[in-house]
Amino acid sequence: MEFKFTEENLKKIEEAVKKYPVKKAAVMPVLYIAQEQNGWISQEVIKEVASVLEMHAEDVLGVVTFYTMYHKKPAGKYHLQVCTNVSCMLRGANKIYDHVKDKLKISNGEVTDDNLFSLEEVECMGSCGTAPMIAVNEDFFENLDIQKVDQILESLNK
Numbered sequence: 594m595e596f597k598f599t600e601e602n603l604k605k606i607e608e609a610v611k612k613y614p615v616k617k618a619a620v621m622p623v624l625y626i627a628q629e630q631n632g633w634i635s636q637e638v639i640k641e642v643a644s645v646l647e648m649h650a651e652d653v654l655g656v657v658t659f660y661t662m663y664h665k666k667p668a669g670k671y672h673l674q675v676c677t678n679v680s681c682m683l684r685g686a687n688k689i690y691d692h693v694k695d696k697l698k699i700s701n702g703e704v705t706d707d708n709l710f711s712l713e714e715v716e717c718m719g720s721c722g723t724a725p726m727i728a729v730n731e732d733f734f735e736n737l738d739i740q741k742v743d744q745i746l747e748s749l750n751k
């Protein structure tokens with residue numbers, strides 16, 4: 594399906610590009626704007642970002658595949674990123690990850706049937722001092738235990 598930025602997002606891109614010496618240096622914020630609009634980074638999104646920033650689609654793809662924050666396939670309304678790296682693991686992240694998988698009945702990279710949740714097991718998100726943690730879209734939830742995870746999931750399920 595063809596992808597074109599909205600007028601509003603084209604203005605945001607114009608502002609983002611002004612912050613960099615060359616257009617293509619704005620690829621990360623522009624991809625973020627694209628993801629907000631489309632929900633994920635499809636081939637069509639990559640083509641459009643490349644066109645807007647006058648760069649090769651392969652170079653845009655390289656950025657998309659390198660960073661975990663860009664969704665390479667459709668995500669749920671709430672994208673859950675569960676960190677299972679060392680600090681989180683030592684404080685029970687694997688139990689939390691398994692609990693989320695069981696509760697939502699999905700595995701890594703999957704989306705629930707109602708498209709409400711998607712799940713991703715991730716590496717350190719820089720919140721080790723308050724491990725274990727989960728990110729729900731842009732929001733971090735920290736110092737978690739199973740009970741707190743249940744409260745978060747229930748609050749999102751309303």
Ligand code: FES
Nearest residue numbers: 676681717720721
């Ligand atoms: S190890 Fe989980 S946030 Fe750093």
